[in-house]
Amino acid sequence: MSYDGDPSALGEALPEQELPGVDDQQGFGPAVELTPDPLSPDPLSSDPLAADGLEAGDEPAPVTSVVTHYADGITEVATDLDGDGYAELLEFDVNGDRVADVRYQDTDWDGRLDSVERDSDLDGRVDQVLEDNDGDGRVDSVVTDTNRDGVVDRVVADADFDGRPDTWMTDSDFDGRPDEIRVDPDEDGRADRLMLDTDHDGTVDQVNYQDRQTNPYVTN
Numbered sequence: 267m268s269y270d271g272d273p274s275a276l277g278e279a280l281p282e283q284e285l286p287g288v289d290d291q292q293g294f295g296p297a298v299e300l301t302p303d304p305l306s307p308d309p310l311s312s313d314p315l316a317a318d319g320l321e322a323g324d325e326p327a328p329v330t331s332v333v334t335h336y337a338d339g340i341t342e343v344a345t346d347l348d349g350d351g352y353a354e355l356l357e358f359d360v361n362g363d364r365v366a367d368v369r370y371q372d373t374d375w376d377g378r379l380d381s382v383e384r385d386s387d388l389d390g391r392v393d394q395v396l397e398d399n400d401g402d403g404r405v406d407s408v409v410t411d412t413n414r415d416g417v418v419d420r421v422v423a424d425a426d427f428d429g430r431p432d433t434w435m436t437d438s439d440f441d442g443r444p445d446e447i448r449v450d451p452d453e454d455g456r457a458d459r460l461m462l463d464t465d466h467d468g469t470v471d472q473v474n475y476q477d478r479q480t481n482p483y484v485t486n
């Protein structure tokens with residue numbers, strides 16, 4: 267069993283990076299459950315037939331896991347969920363509590379790892395998710411729970427998949443709704459639009475154009 271690509275390289279193209287479906291006007295939506303499952307052969311789905319696209323009565327592919335214990339105490343579990351010889355799930359338990367602290371996944375089953383979940387403070391709950399949504403091997407969205415309350419409060423995204431971040435959303439008061447949305451579509455390093463929810467009611471009430479070149483109201 268093997269996996270295609272070096273998972274340690276995933277995300278290096280973008281130091282920080284919108285999950286699909288995030289509405290930049292209405293907020294982050296309901297609280298996101300970021301708690302990872304304990305190390306197990308099939309943490310991706312409670313219905314393995316549905317995960318493989320199999321009909322009832324079909325024989326599911328055998329799930330194979332390889333467990334490696336390192337001298338420094340780290341345990342690695344590589345799992346082949348569809349029996350194709352490639353690992354769709356790679357988990358690392360850093361502190362020995364049998365809960366994955368770092369998890370790499372091949373979410374589209376194409377043989378390349380495209381998602382990373384991290385529990386940076388080793389409390390058993392994921393607080394950062396990095397995804398390669400277009401499958402080009404570069405991270406294009408990073409969602410972070412900076413205060414580790416189980417709700418996303420920072421999103422950095424590469425909306426056009428060119429390897430450079432161009433969208434930032436921040437929930438500074440940790441109420442589950444973004445207070446600041448900054449977009450730089452021309453990626454010149456200056457925010458073209460800065461949208462603020464100054465009264466924290468979940469609705470943008472102030473828009474600032476910080477880049478003169480893209481300000482629609484500049485007259486001279």
